[in-house]
């Protein structure tokens with residue numbers, strides 16, 4: 001059992017552990033490329049054993065454990081951020097692909113043992129299904145006495161990973177709601193909390209891009225600005241990632257896009273949700289949200305620095321690519337990249353969400369083609385292109401009409417790029433329009449008689465119009 005640690009000890013463990021894990025990662029990685037007696041490998045090993053040995057001498061045994069998508073050292077969860085997330089990802093993959101839940105190092109460990117252990121882990125003939133037994137056997141044969149391993153539980157089925165992502169979306173809503181409330185009452189903003197959530201979103205996008213941004217289809221769950229801010233944030237991170245931004249930049253982009261409409265929080269609901277045309281004063285109040293937002297961001301009392309680009313995004317996200325739009329005083333030749341990204345995803349989310357003042361809710365396809373028409377004048381053409389290619393397939397949670405006359409909800413993206421228009425769909429209405437609790441159908445299924453696809457999506461539909469809340473189906477799944 002791991003003993004209880006004081007906060008100070010935990011803090012120390014964090015730093016030291018990240019150091020140890022980083023060096024372990026380097027050793028494992030380069031040993032895949034070079035022979036184990038290569039000078040570079042040996043050098044790195046020496047460095048690794050130096051930091052590890054230090055910890056072992058002081059503390060005794062050191063256990064590295066993978067549990068529920070997090071790494072623990074001495075029972076303390078190691079926090080990774082965007083800059084070193086790849087280290088976590090690598091080690092997680094190393095451990096899980098070899099059926100390992102934990103590696104324990106004990107005092108007395110020698111460099112030779114590490115060397116032999118690394119070559120065992122890197123053995124190409126390890127079979128994923130029996131890796132644990134093979135490693136255990138090898139440890140014994142090679143007389144590696146100061147390293148032990150633990151076996152992991154069977155891999156999580158795909159379904160529960162989806163459940164996690166659905167939960168993550170809703171937990172984000174509650175979490176950020178709290179952040180917003182606090183901002184309203186005390187003017188403080190817990191940037192760390194928001195960043196942590198964004199990091200989980202980022203991790204999920206890395207695992208499966210289509211799944212997480214498909215979740216933005218779950219609309220009307222809570223008040224508009226909150227729901228909208230989360231969607232814009234998820235879409236912006238996904239788009240920024242496609243555009244090749246670094247993890248650090250994505251973290252700033254996440255914060256900037258999440259806070260882009262901060263200036264709207266104080267606008268009275270009667271104006272925000274007014275079903276009729278706004279008069280000049282009301283329009284001015286709405287347009288002023290860009291100034292208020294920027295001012296608020298500058299004044300925010302935060303635990304950490306609010307990125308300066310967040311201020312720019314708040315100010316610039318209603319400016320068009322040709323610099324018309326508002327605010328009017330702009331003398332710049334161009335808006336910054338983040339503002340261009342947020343401009344696009346903000347517009348898209350607004351179009352595809354039902355608002356009282358707009359008669360029409362655009363389907364995703366309609367929204368994209370409308371936006372395409374405004375390419376160049378309203379939107380940056382290149383970024384829009386990348387966005388359209390990213391979101392072009394049928395996203396999770398969308399309602400679709402099939403050529404059989406049935407209606408379905410897209411439940412799972414097809415990972416194969418050639419079949420991105422053939423996801424898995426849950427049938428929710430039969431050909432006669434009766435609601436059914438239908439099967440989950442894979443649209444790549446071929447009818448053995450006709451030798452053609454059994455079902456094909458004809459078009460996407462507005463869930464709202466059919467009185468369907470895709471969120472209900474997903475929530476049922478997340479129970």
Ligand SMILES: [Fe+2]
Pocket residue numbers: 260261289317318
């Ligand atoms: Fe806005």
Ligand SMILES: [Fe+2]
Pocket residue numbers: 228260261346
């Ligand atoms: Fe917005």
